[in-house]
Amino acid sequence: MSKLPGVVVNGVSGRMGQMLVKLVSENKAMQLVGALERSGHEWIGQDVGVAMGGAELGVLVSDNPLEVMAKAQAVIDFTVPAATVAMAELAAQARAVHVIGTTGLSDDDLAKIKAASRHSVVVRAGNMSLGVNLLVQLTKQVAAALDADFDIEIVEAHHRHKVDAPSGTALMLGEAAADGRGVSLATVKDSGRDGITGERKRGDIGFSAIRGGDIVGEHDVIFAGEGERIVLRHMATDRAIFARGALKAALWGQGRKPGEYNMLDVLGL
Numbered sequence: 001m002s003k004l005p006g007v008v009v010n011g012v013s014g015r016m017g018q019m020l021v022k023l024v025s026e027n028k029a030m031q032l033v034g035a036l037e038r039s040g041h042e043w044i045g046q047d048v049g050v051a052m053g054g055a056e057l058g059v060l061v062s063d064n065p066l067e068v069m070a071k072a073q074a075v076i077d078f079t080v081p082a083a084t085v086a087m088a089e090l091a092a093q094a095r096a097v098h099v100i101g102t103t104g105l106s107d108d109d110l111a112k113i114k115a116a117s118r119h120s121v122v123v124r125a126g127n128m129s130l131g132v133n134l135l136v137q138l139t140k141q142v143a144a145a146l147d148a149d150f151d152i153e154i155v156e157a158h159h160r161h162k163v164d165a166p167s168g169t170a171l172m173l174g175e176a177a178a179d180g181r182g183v184s185l186a187t188v189k190d191s192g193r194d195g196i197t198g199e200r201k202r203g204d205i206g207f208s209a210i211r212g213g214d215i216v217g218e219h220d221v222i223f224a225g226e227g228e229r230i231v232l233r234h235m236a237t238d239r240a241i242f243a244r245g246a247l248k249a250a251l252w253g254q255g256r257k258p259g260e261y262n263m264l265d266v267l268g269l
């Protein structure tokens with residue numbers, strides 16, 4: 001009988017971390033072999049299932065990634081940029097698939113992750129849900145079909161604890177829209193309007209962010225023309241959609257050639 005892939009979850013006490021521990025431990029195609037948190041966290045040394053308020057899962061929360069990664073075929077990482085960059089190196093050393101959901105990564109962070117992906121499979125996406133990845137493709141298609149008479153605006157809403165803006169998903173959608181138009185997002189991105197901004201520049205792609213309450217994640221891509229408006233919308237109501245995508249990516253990456261992949265690759269979209 002072949003051994004199931006061993007999966008480590010990084011940042012287990014987080015909103016996504018807890019959802020991931022639950023789904024990995026319930027999944028018959030993989031086994032939970034490690035639970036990581038930052039040094040000094042009150043969960044360190046406790047059984048992760050008990051720390052989450054449920055039954056024992058037989059895995060202790062650790063702050064020693066080097067030791068834990070020795071048992072891993074995959075690590076699922078929805079944490080913070082510094083932790084994800086540090087994990088990229090360790091996953092590369094362990095030749096483990098690194099599934100990255102963390103957003104707010106800088107260009108420098110992305111360069112380090114790219115370097116690590118010379119030795120390991122990295123699957124990274126600002127949103128791992130099937131619905132959003134489908135929306136990415138639709139956005140590209142609509143943007144390619146319309147010219148700049150249609151202004152593209154991306155509006156996103158998230159819970160009050162979110163620390164980065166625009167969201168990773170909004171940026172994915174912006175990239176897709178820019179791609180559809182045959183331009184680079186960096187040259188047309190307009191985020192953070194405030195004060196006397198002047199008129200909207202033709203061809204720009206605008207971003208707006210709402211933060212409040214417990215909103216899981218909502219994204220609208222608006223194509224606003226003269227006399228008509230097209231709105232593509234995704235609404236997440238359950239974080240399980242992101243976690244399910246991450247588990248799929250962890251399995252999909254097994255035995256694949258080292259390199260950087262995204263959820264369009266995993267989902268075959």
Ligand SMILES: NC(=O)C1=CN([C@@H]2O[C@H](COP(=O)(O)OP(=O)(O)OC[C@H]3O[C@@H](n4cnc5c(N)ncnc54)[C@H](OP(=O)(O)O)[C@@H]3O)[C@@H](O)[C@H]2O)C=CC1
Nearest residue numbers: 011013014015016037038078079083101103126127128242
């Ligand atoms: N790609 C996608 O589909 C999705 C991406 N996300 C992204 O995932 C990330 C996490 O989101 P969310 O779960 O809501 O955030 P949380 O703040 O709830 O969780 C982050 C966790 O990471 C922990 N952490 C911090 N430093 C380290 C470290 N050095 N080692 C291990 N763990 C560490 C935090 O611990 P502590 O709080 O104690 O510091 C916390 O438990 C965000 O960037 C978010 O945008 C979220 C949902 C979907």
Ligand SMILES: O=C(O)C1=N[C@H](C(=O)O)C[C@H](O)C1
Nearest residue numbers: 103126127162167168169217
């Ligand atoms: O922080 C979150 O919660 C989410 N982050 C991701 C993002 O930045 O787009 C994905 C999802 O929208 C939830």
